[in-house]
Amino acid sequence: MNTARKLKICNRLLGPTLILMLVSGIRLEATAGSYAWSVWVHIVLDSLLTILSICHIYYHYRFNNWFARFAKNRNTTTRVLWWVFMLTVISGFEATAQWLVENGHSPIGGVHGKIGFLMVIVAIIHAAKHIRQRKQAKRA
Secondary structure (H helix, E strand, O other): OOHHHHHHHHHHHHHHHHHHHHHHHHHHHHHOOOOHHHHHHHHHHHHHHHHHHHHHHHHHHOOOOHHHHHHHOOOHHHHHHHHHHHHHHHHHHHHHHHHHHHOOOOHHHHHHHHHHHHHHHHHHHHHHHHHHHHHHHHHO
16 A cells, blocks of 8 residues: 555544544543543543554654654644644643543643644644645646
């Protein structure tokens, strides 16, 4: 299977996973993470979304210095998404560690949630731009 096909499959999996993650995040926000099973579902979905995101980036850039590649990227949305993704992942690790120790909602979990919502918004804008560009390229 070639890289373009792998990227297409990855992209098709990213969309539904992102939506499920959003629903899971809203649930955690609404219940302040009071149900352990919902936190575990969120952690599993987050892990899947992170793996798919890393695969998506890999299919575009391989393992060539991603920080430099994103710094040079002309698409502002893509650059912003990269940094918000990094903040979300880092704060997610911290929130998970905090939750495992205290088994409850923490300020870092709340901050992680806000950053995560921002990431979802930027990811949707990123995907919409690229879908629109692909459609325009097919018409030409």
